[in-house]
Amino acid sequence: MGVVRDHPELALFLCLSLGYLVGKIRVGPITLGGICGTLIVALLIGTRHVSVNDDVKTVFFALFIFSLGYLAGPQFFANLNRKSLRFFALCLVELVCVLGIAFGLAKAFDLDVGTASGILAGAATESAVVGTATEAIAKLDGLSPSQISQYQGHVATAYTVCYLFGLITIVLFTSQIMPMLLRINLADASRELWEKMRGGVRGLEEDEREALPRTVGRTFLVTLADGRRIGELEASRGGAVTVEGVKRGSRVLDPAPELELILSDLVQVVGRRAAIITAGREIGPETPAVPGLDTPLATRQVAVTEKATAGSTIAQLEQTHPEFRKDGVYITDVLRNDQHLPASAETTVQRGDVLTLVGARAGLDRLVAKIGAVVKNDTTDYIYLGLGIVAGSLLGQIVVRIGDIPLSLGTGGGCLVTGLLFGWFRSRRQTFGAFPPQAANTLKDLGLAIFIACTGLTAGPQAWPLLKEYGALLPFAGIAMVLIPASISLIIGVKLLRIEKPLLIGAIAGQQCSTPAITSITQVAQSSVPLLGYTITYALSNFLLPLTGPVLVGVLGA
Template sequence: MIAELLRSQPEIALFVSLALGYFIGSFRLGPIQLGGVCGTLIVALVLGQTGARISPDLKNIAFALFIFALGFTGGPQFFANVGRGWRYGLLSVIEIVSVLVLVMLAVSLMHLDAGTAAGLLAGAATESAVIGTASEAITRLGLNDAETTRLQANIVTAYSVSYLFGLITIVLFCSQIAPLLLRINLRAEAERVWRELGGGDALDEGQRLAAPALVGRAFRIGPAAGSTVSAFEQQYGNNLTFEQIERAGLLMAADPQAKLEAGDLALVVGRRAALVAAAPHIGEEVTGGDFNVVMGERVDVVLTRRDLHGLTIAQVREQASRTEGRGVYIAAVNRLDARIPALPGTVLNRGDVLTIVGAKDDVARGVKRLGYELVPTQKTDFVYLGLGVLIGMALGRLSGTIGGVSLALGTGGGCLLSGLLFGWIRSRHPLVGSLPSAAAQILKDFGLATFIAAVGLSAGPDAIKLVREYGLALPIVGILMVIVPGLLSLWVGHALLKLNAPMLLGAIAGQQCSTPAISALVGVTGNSTPVIGYTITYALSNILLPLMGPVVVGLAGKFG
């Protein structure tokens, strides 16, 4: 009865897969969490035994929207990190090359078919998008329908088996095994790096939220009397600002050339560490004073200035004139979907979203200096979105032969490249192509989950056959495809590139596109320094790995 219902109304199977899949994926065992995509695939494989099938057209549309949104959101960071972030980018190259070599070894030794090989790559690298690009590549091999369906089923089965073991391995490798191999106390090392970047007391993330980096305090001028406002601010690297002064009952703006007088009430704002250090030299901290709220403006701005790319926050402040930089503070830095520490030593990239705080006029001046304001909007430019997907589909029709291996971008690869281009254009010309981050996230989440559910339902009947055929071989290969690239990157990053351990381990988590691994690392280190390395390799691997799907299919077809 249930099987007949699911076969006659496959949309029920789709939404049951999504609901149950995300419910199962929400459970956490320590730092290990399957996630909604893997959970959806597992449920879809089970329901696929009933014979429920989703229309291939829906599957293709869902994947095209997902892969375009993936490229669109990652475009600015991808181009920002190509070239200038070469030290971290080298780790993504190590990941790509080593997993391809390992997959081809597995193909030769175990006689794997193209579908199983691509599924191993997708699962071990925890990159679900490979399923789509590889599935489409298989449809271009000119096989009969039954063989095409079997190979596509093998992709998702091999993915589901190797994903779980790859996920556990990368989490344990980054947070536990690698620090032992480096013979370091990871938490102590992260605290040292935090201080090197200009951070104050090494607080953990919860304490840091309770003690914000930007604060405002009122003082009665004492030891600072006789000094000009500008001279005093420069003593502390312009990391604090006198915003207002109350003198003889009159409230006035703090002119940089004004001389502080004993008994003045002054409102001083700035970075907490600078204000704590300066407080004894200003005077007694007081309550009261008829000050206006001056730190109320909080604006997100996209960094677009080419000359500021690759500079630290401290260098950006030093480069700005006194008029441009005074009273403007960077409170947060968001790169891709991750927040990195906004410390003086933090390096900024074009495409970063900076949260700046200060008085209204100061913030407006800061926006002009840095880029353009990211105005909150719920409106999507469907002309831009539709044009981007259409161009992606056109690019997907490009194909060629390299070394006897036939390669084609396909809709997935084409839409990924189109998304990269359109996202980069949007970052340079913000008046066109609105795709709010929430809308882009919906396209990515729902598009990928729908695609995964569709391929899982169609793969259900063949899944058990593949597991019986290879048994433990697939999990073992999946583990090796995490350990080998991880060890290579650890050695190269530590011995040759001399990367700081927290950033290096974050970069290794990023080259595997593993969000659980970076979450575990942040928990172990107590601060967000690993995220700095993670965002660079994640941006690169998240684009490069899906493009490897057709490559693996082509190579496996030739050498398998």
């Protein structure tokens, strides 16, 4: 243990590796997860008085919270509309309940500010509250350094116990008990809702691709289209097909609109699959690929930046820009806030959407220049990332006093706000500020894991005395702070908001920011439909819940 004590970097990564190993232990549908496992291991190692410099904790928490905000930003602002207002009400229920219960427990049992904050963070299963509350405690007036360290240690210990019981409660309540209370079979209800929303079309899983893609290329031998011009042939299909090449004997001809086809020409046609099949009946029999005639198609991911495009359907967009039909460019996918939408004629395009365009390179380049900009998301823009964290740190230094109560976002809250804004702004114009989702998720997970390990190591010596003092209270708080807001949300969601039941169950898991809960729910539902409700409340609560830490600390600290 002396080696670990002398080398903090060894202690940190030992906590991570052993913690994530502990987090893989499964009991029924429940796993602790890597973060809770890391905290348990860190508390145990911390009892041997192993510690890490506090600056390490601050830096990694800033990386975590900014990445969290950056990923949630586009969806958070997209959900600030009338349609999502009913889901926003569920998040308000969560906020009011957890703050009220934590404050009530603190007053009833004379809890210190650290223990109360840890109960709030753990029972709400929101790890970010640990960071925002810990920072807020360090800024309280009238506390000695030893008191600050003690209260911050209490945050980690109370969080660990309450998180464990809160996690078990939210998983079982949402996936097992709620469907019984609502008197539904979750799998059947999810399937029926999906068929209603999609007209009976099943969605694709992450590892699936369409067996019959919408945009295809085919080669035909001219037997029926003798004497027809290419422009006439394309017009007869309403611009849904484009002739990309013609081979006559050994010569490859330019497929100009006025070119007249003759018997035995080989014609390469690209377009919508249904239109290609119909066009083939007018041209002649399909042939295998012909050497020299296989014109390659390019693909571009284009962010829509043209203001006039916002609110247009794909059909209207293709009419506004005749280059689609003239140059044979097709929209094959619409990506909005990490959600793939069908590229059908009636799909509405919004500013910031990413369209996947497929077509001949020359025509594709001309069209891209008119409707948007090519998405650049291959490497992280560290200028944008650094400026965002700097701005968040500065914002967090601002202290606002309401009477005797000092309120401050702290580094965590400030970086969360700037992360949301920077992520949203990037989604509007995706020509700069790249932060690939894989990189953002890695920094988010690593940042939180290192922060939690540092917190656990510091709190280790104070864990056992706190458990002896409040041992029975912490499990009770963890269960109550899940059941009360979840039950109220269930009643409001059914009676007042009339949210579809599979979406409501997912939304309640989202208001609690519980990834294990939604994982269990989707397994029971055998469908991803509950995710549609989960993503809305998850994005809102991920921003709002971390702010409850400084609020509770400020009120109790006063």
